[in-house]
């Protein structure tokens with residue numbers, strides 16, 4: 492059970508939208524917590540979409556990339572608030588890595604699995620879910636990482652044992 496992601500990025504806004512487009516990506520299935528919205532109360536942008544992430548999402552949509560968020564979060568009020576904040580469809584209780592939420596998202600995007608990348612911070616949920624759907628997978632570091640306890644860091648490192656080296660590391664920009 493291995494995942495070969497297209498890229499590992501320090502945050503979603505470092506992913507090169509033009510390069511994703513050139514590789515045929517026309518839609519994204521995005522994780523919510525710690526990918527688009529920091530969910531650690533100590534994070535200065537807790538509960539909001541950070542400015543850099545917002546700019547990246549807007550740029551992706553301007554490029555013509557369709558967006559759907561699929562979260563495992565089951566709290567309906569929280570998910571409704573997040574959907575309003577994001578401004579594009581959000582599927583709650585997605586049960587990643589199992590297929591239901593991601594399949595629903597794929598249908599909503601109305602694209603083939605080859606045209607849709609799954610982006611998230613967790614290899615064992617977002618990563619495996621995308622891998623099983625045969626979609627390209629892009630992994631990002633958790634937005635809350637600097638605020639998380641050391642134990643979380645150990646658990647996150649353990650999750651990366653299933654992750655093989657990235658296929659296209661050049662999809663990550665470091666000059667922005």
Ligand SMILES: [Mg+2]
Nearest residue numbers: 522524525612
């Ligand atoms: Mg997450």
